[in-house]
Amino acid sequence: MKLLIGDKNYSSWSMRPWLLLKHFGIPFDEVLIQLGESSTTREILAHAPNGPGKLPCLIDDKGVVTWDSLAIAETLAERFPQYALWPRDAAARNHARCVSAEMHSGFGDLRSNMWMNIRASFPGKNATPGTLADIARIQAIWGECLDTYGGPFLFGEFSIADAMYAPVAMRFNTWQPVLSEAASAYVRRITATPAVKAWIDDALRETHAIPYQDVCP
Secondary structure (H helix, E strand, C coil), X not given: CEEEECCCCCCHHHHXXXXXXXXXXXXXEEEECCCCCCCHHHXXXXXXCCCCCCCCEEECCCCXXXXXXXXHHHHHHHXXXXXXXXXXXXXXXXXXXXXXXXXXXXXXXXXXXXXXXXXXXXXXXXXXXXXXXXXXXXXHHHHHHHHHHCXXXXXXXXXXXXXXXXXXXXXXXXXXXXXXXXXXXXXXXXXXXXXXXXXHHHHHHCCCCCHHHCCCC
């Protein structure tokens, strides 16, 4: 399989399926395509002409193209049932799907005001009311999951849900909003996870820059 991703410093959507493949030891070839360049879409379509030219994009060994991070996660869960990408328990699995879908479709203020930039540091900035409301909801989700399933990850063991929220932890590291101790501890655990640490290390070594994302007004 081949996974097309964007810059590890900026591409929150690419981070999610990459973490799943790495964490569960599923073999794949990584193709990194720099974001924000005139050639970006052309390069994506050269690998996946039947897709929409978006990242991330998974191409399996038969050439089947799957785009969108959550669709890729579901595809991996179906193809590799030997790994508990979703929780095995039906009720927990339903809960995990709900909070993952909420992350996938929501939190627009957080996305707009506290974008992912692993190399940057913008402590205390852009804490708009809408962004703080998003952060409060995320902390409530994390707290409920950790209390219900006992940690250390949202549903006990690392799953798709943790991969969906890992870029949020990266945002929190960069923007450093005020968090509860439970949320801060979860951010520390996610950041220290080997697959996440590998992604961060790669991001810190990148030299390609997207200037407007490197400056906070």
